[in-house]
Amino acid sequence: MKPAAFEYHAPRTVDEALALLDAHGDEAKVLAGGQSLVPMMNMRLARPGVVVDINRLPALDYLTLDGGALRIGALCRQRAVERSALTAEHCPLLRDAVRLIGHLQIRNRGTVVGSIAHADPAAEMTAALTILGGEVTATGPGGERTIDADELFVSYLTTSLDPRELITEARFPVLPAGAGWSWTEIARRHGDFALVGVGVVLSVRAGVVADARIALTGVGPTPVRATHAERALAGAAPGDALWEQAAEAVRAEVEPDDDIHASAAYRRHVAGVLTGRALAEAHGRAREAA
Numbered sequence: 001m002k003p004a005a006f007e008y009h010a011p012r013t014v015d016e017a018l019a020l021l022d023a024h025g026d027e028a029k030v031l032a033g034g035q036s037l038v039p040m041m042n043m044r045l046a047r048p049g050v051v052v053d054i055n056r057l058p059a060l061d062y063l064t065l066d067g068g069a070l071r072i073g074a075l076c077r078q079r080a081v082e083r084s085a086l087t088a089e090h091c092p093l094l095r096d097a098v099r100l101i102g103h104l105q106i107r108n109r110g111t112v113v114g115s116i117a118h119a120d121p122a123a124e125m126t127a128a129l130t131i132l133g134g135e136v137t138a139t140g141p142g143g144e145r146t147i148d149a150d151e152l153f154v155s156y157l158t159t160s161l162d163p164r165e166l167i168t169e170a171r172f173p174v175l176p177a178g179a180g181w182s183w184t185e186i187a188r189r190h191g192d193f194a195l196v197g198v199g200v201v202l203s204v205r206a207g208v209v210a211d212a213r214i215a216l217t218g219v220g221p222t223p224v225r226a227t228h229a230e231r232a233l234a235g236a237a238p239g240d241a242l243w244e245q246a247a248e249a250v251r252a253e254v255e256p257d258d259d260i261h262a263s264a265a266y267r268r269h270v271a272g273v274l275t276g277r278a279l280a281e282a283h284g285r286a287r288e289a290a
């Protein structure tokens, strides 16, 4: 399979990349790891007239800890995030989520920021940014702006980004001290996109749930934060009965679609099962940390 003809540019500076995006607007597409864009071009699901390859911009290849967040540059590969000691120590939820992206070869090339920009609601990185309350820096003709996860993801493969903007950085807040976490998902085969994925961050104080965050993949057009279930958990005593109550709340609040991979009813059921498992695992980790 071959893509439709396109003009290729490999800028050497961020300013050059921005000038190209500004000049070509929605005719242009940024090429990062190419693990989503290239297959879509080959299948002619995407036909950009201009490709702006950012792989020669080493200034965007970084992962640092700063101001209570992991700062991940646009060229930082998924595998680098997965293997980083900073990720393991400060944001193990992110490490566990990145590990489940496709296959090793995909993660060697694919970037965390590219996955966020692609905005697939089945992707781990969109839900990880959502559950952690993360944000991105979008740089464009008007300078830099910060976009929260909640404002970024609009629908399937659609963000609030202007076509002339480049996401230069994503920031994932580190886990709160003593919090437990879990990333749990089900896929038909190893390396496939998950049918449903659930991330949980749980803090317990004085014998009750002090804070609970739940985000899901594969159950809507964007990553979904299960706010009803979160409210049901807050202030309650942890345990199997509470996890089951939260699982029911998740089943009631998600609105998955049927597709060729699974029915909506199956996804809804699995969302509840995985929520229960993820809460139990996160609680175990919170107890270990206490």
Ligand SMILES: Cc1cc2nc3c(=O)[nH]c(=O)nc-3n(C[C@H](O)[C@H](O)[C@H](O)COP(=O)(O)OP(=O)(O)OC[C@H]3O[C@@H](n4cnc5c(N)ncnc54)[C@H](O)[C@@H]3O)c2cc1C
Pocket (backbone or CB within 6 Å): 029, 030, 031, 032, 033, 034, 035, 036, 037, 038, 039, 074, 100, 101, 102, 103, 106, 109, 110, 111, 112, 113, 114, 115, 117, 118, 122, 123, 124, 125, 165, 166, 167, 168, 191, 192, 193, 194
């Ligand atoms: C076989 C296979 C299995 C996969 N399994 C999974 C999986 O289980 N989970 C998962 O999450 N993903 C999966 N993926 C997708 C993979 O994670 C991609 O790496 C990711 O979706 C896109 O990142 P990329 O760096 O490759 O971006 P690219 O493919 O280069 O770009 C993707 C899109 O984002 C835009 N873009 C990229 N970077 C920027 C930027 N800095 N600013 C603005 N726009 C930008 C591009 O223009 C394009 O529209 C799989 C891919 C394959 C081929």
